[in-house]
Amino acid sequence: MEKSMVTYVLSDSIGETAEEVAEAAISQFNSGNFEMRRFPYITEKEQVIEILEEAKEENSIILFTIVVEELRRFLIEKSHEYNIKAVDIMEPILNAIESVVAIKPKREPGLIRKLDENYFQKVAAVEFAVKYDDGKDARGIKKADIVLIGVSRTSKTPLSMYLAHKNMKVANIPLLPEVKAPKELYEINPKKIIGLTANPIKLNEIRQERLKSLGLNNTASYASMERILREIEYAEELMKDLGCQIIDVSNKAVEETAGVILELLRENNND
Known part of the structure; x- marks a missing residue:
């Protein structure tokens, strides 16, 4: 038996x-x-x-x-x-x-459990970055750990994804003179907002290459120096009005800019 x-x-x-x-x-x-x-x-x-x-x-x-x-x-x-x-x-x-x-x-x-939790936090952060990329939904501003603002081609999306892999929930908002900035930007702690700017000559080069890659004429107003200067002036005035920190990304790799942002956040948390 x-x-x-x-x-x-x-x-x-x-x-x-x-x-x-x-x-x-x-x-x-x-x-x-x-x-x-x-x-x-x-x-x-x-x-x-x-x-x-x-x-x-x-x-x-x-x-x-x-x-x-x-x-x-x-x-x-x-x-x-x-x-x-x-x-x-x-x-x-x-x-x-x-x-x-x-x-x-x-x-x-429980170390394996901690690793799993870290993985799922990273996935959630990446999903957040995709959902609130390029100003798709201003509601993400209040939910985010970091809000990136700047004119087109200042690396907002690559930075959002890089920071998401550091488990940071990031929303990014494009700034255009013709479009009023979301009111939510004025309703959060300005220390959570990072303004991205760039040298106009560098932006001109990047935008011309972008138009070429799309098969478009690189003389479009999007890449004109006059347009770029107008956008930068508007964006920097808005950033100063918000009281946020500003980073010039002209000669910085995404990883380098992300490192600067994370260090700023650490300093802010220590204050």
Whole structure:
């Protein structure tokens, strides 16, 4: 007659890794007499004793992913005392990796979870940048961590996407003399607004190349020096009126400008 067994899954984090390993192992046994009980966020010795007291009354095994050394050793020691088989899932892998890279593991619970959260925050930030790119929706101004403003071809969109990969929610607003600036710009902290400007000669070159790439005549007013000077004058007056910080992006790579913006934000947060 087959014996039933209870698998106790213990973790100092959420316990998904240990549970998946347990399920994979159990699936190799053609039996329905297996029960699994998961105990996440085990951080105290008292929790370990309570679980062992329960497990000793049953035909049981313990699988665990506890990386905090003191608690891990305590569980192993007490499992022996209670005569319960305990399997450390993480330790053999950690030891193998350590022997190859010669670096000690951090032994911090939940790091994989933190990495996942960071990934999803980055995805959310990128989606935000796309949604509120080029003034598509002024409502993004109040939701953003950073609002970039400037005339056309001052790298607003590339900067928004670069900063999004740093988990920053960025909205960007194009400035045109004929279009009134969104009122929301006056309703947020000016320290969240970054004005982007550029040398008119540089802008002229960039805009002419842009028109060429679109198969358009580069003599269009969009690339005329008169038009560019008018736009820059309007934009810089607006930026001064807002009281925001201004960055000249003429000779800066996107990464360099982003670094300046992030440093300004750090300084603002420290004030």
